[in-house]
Amino acid sequence: MAPRRDELDARRLVGAPAMNARLRFGAVVMALVVAAGAAHALRTGPPRTERIDMVVIHSTGGPTCDLRTGLPIWVGAGTLEDNLRQIEAHPTLGIHHMIDRDGTARASVPEDQLAHHVFRYSGRSIAIELVNDGDGIDPFPAAQLDALVALLREIRQRHGLARDGVRRHSDLDAGSMACDRSRRRKVDPGTAYPHETILDRAFRSP
Numbered sequence: 248m249a250p251r252r253d254e255l256d257a258r259r260l261v262g263a264p265a266m267n268a269r270l271r272f273g274a275v276v277m278a279l280v281v282a283a284g285a286a287h288a289l290r291t292g293p294p295r296t297e298r299i300d301m302v303v304i305h306s307t308g309g310p311t312c313d314l315r316t317g318l319p320i321w322v323g324a325g326t327l328e329d330n331l332r333q334i335e336a337h338p339t340l341g342i343h344h345m346i347d348r349d350g351t352a353r354a355s356v357p358e359d360q361l362a363h364h365v366f367r368y369s370g371r372s373i374a375i376e377l378v379n380d381g382d383g384i385d386p387f388p389a390a391q392l393d394a395l396v397a398l399l400r401e402i403r404q405r406h407g408l409a410r411d412g413v414r415r416h417s418d419l420d421a422g423s424m425a426c427d428r429s430r431r432r433k434v435d436p437g438t439a440y441p442h443e444t445i446l447d448r449a450f451r452s453p
């Protein structure tokens with residue numbers, strides 16, 4: 248089954264406090280109604296059947312189709328707590344780690360269990376979400392990137408990860424938005440994320 252990241256992104260519209268300033272397409276839409284999902288936290292996933300050889304970097308913010316207007320909008324980063332609560336309540340989607348702007352790292356689904364976070368590659372990968380608008384403008388603070396490097400080094404030790412196994416969500420999903428075929432649906436973590444620098448640091452010999 249293809250994970251529906253758009254569905255997740257739409258859920259993030261609810262309670263995203265700083266989103267108004269971040270909307271990129273001119274439509275300010277707060278009247279989104281999201282059907283209540285499972286009330287329990289999704290902290291477990293199905294067992295893995297594939298070897299882990301990939302980490303996928305995401306940002307919590309990004310483009311989505313507004314359910315009310317059918318127009319593309321940009322959803323801001325939101326808070327770590329809100330994002331974790333929403334994804335853990337989601338019946339099908341999940342992530343393994345989320346890192347806040349101040350470097351606080353929180354685990355969600357255990358790494359030895361599968362979380363649906365990217366089309367086609369979830370079975371072999373670990374998901375790391377960075378709290379960020381994902382728009383190429385919102386900066387990634389040093390504390391957040393330091394925590395990401397530390398986590399990647401740990402994952403590298405646990406799973407024998409190779410440098411080219413660390414991918415951005417935008418590297419893996421080139422699909423277009425259902426509501427605007429001229430726009431990519433996944434551009435996270437965005438151009439403000441210093442991918443090569445992170446790889447250099449994470450794969451430098453100790």
Ligand SMILES: [Zn+2]
Nearest residue numbers: 305306416435
């Ligand atoms: Zn993503």
